[in-house]
Amino acid sequence: MNGCHDDDWLISRFISKSYILLEICTELGPGLERQTARSHALPVPIQVLTTLGFLATGSFQRELADRSGMSQGALSRAIVLNGIIRISASKPSTHQSAICRDFPNVIGAIDCTHIAIKAPSEGEYAYVNRKHFHSLNVQIICDAQMLVVERAIGQLKSRWRCLDRSGGMLLYHPEKVCRIVQACGVLHNIAHRHGVPLREVMALPDDPDPGPNNAQPNAEAIRTRQQLIARI
Numbered sequence: 001m002n003g004c005h006d007d008d009w010l011i012s013r014f015i016s017k018s019y020i021l022l023e024i025c026t027e028l029g030p031g032l033e034r035q036t037a038r039s040h041a042l043p044v045p046i047q048v049l050t051t052l053g054f055l056a057t058g059s060f061q062r063e064l065a066d067r068s069g070m071s072q073g074a075l076s077r078a079i080v081l082n083g084i085i086r087i088s089a090s091k092p093s094t095h096q097s098a099i100c101r102d103f104p105n106v107i108g109a110i111d112c113t114h115i116a117i118k119a120p121s122e123g124e125y126a127y128v129n130r131k132h133f134h135s136l137n138v139q140i141i142c143d144a145q146m147l148v149v150e151r152a153i154g155q156l157k158s159r160w161r162c163l164d165r166s167g168g169m170l171l172y173h174p175e176k177v178c179r180i181v182q183a184c185g186v187l188h189n190i191a192h193r194h195g196v197p198l199r200e201v202m203a204l205p206d207d208p209d210p211g212p213n214n215a216q217p218n219a220e221a222i223r224t225r226q227q228l229i230a231r232i
Contacts, residue, residue: 028083050078058162084183116169160184
């Protein structure tokens with residue numbers, strides 16, 4: 001009986017994930033389909049699956065391209081972050097009333113997490129965090145469906161491993177990393193809404209304290225801060 005139950009569970013999960021994939025492809029289709037006479041235009045499902053593979057694994061684009069049998073340039077063009085981000089604009093949130101019922105006068109919990117990036121060529125110092133590595137400080141807002149906001153961050157990074165520092169840093173310009181984070185958030189909410197389970201939720205250990213910071217402070221930033229303090 002347990003074997004039959006497990007088979008039924010796996011089948012239901014497969015159907016659920018297939019339905020979600022179809023939903024995403026249908027939503028993105030009009031913006032991704034290219035009117036071209038060339039025979040090598042990538043179909044919409046390939047573009048969507050390529051994007052999901054990149055976000056879920058955090059693998060290098062060249063590695064994913066080799067697995068998919070396409071060039072690195074083609075794979076890079078197939079990663080459709082902007083289209084995924086636009087999905088959220090077309091689906092207004094419906095959870096605010098539930099949040100208010102569960103937590104009167106509270107609409108959510110808020111926390112931040114660091115997404116490791118390579119040092120950008122401009123404004124490098126502004127991206128050095130208190131642990132002395134380069135990152136984007138991402139603000140996460142969680143609704144009443146999660147137990148604590150830290151667990152929501154753990155789920156987000158477990159499902160979309162490109163955000164997890166244990167797999168390395170994101171080797172992109174900060175603006176693109178922002179779009180990667182946004183796309184992960186949109187897809188995570190879709191998966192959560194459809195009840196797609198996570199096999200495990202990884203713990204988020206604190207980054208080790210690297211010791212004293214020997215970096216030279218940014219003189220312009222210090223002047224700006226002092227000017228703001230003087231105004232206040």
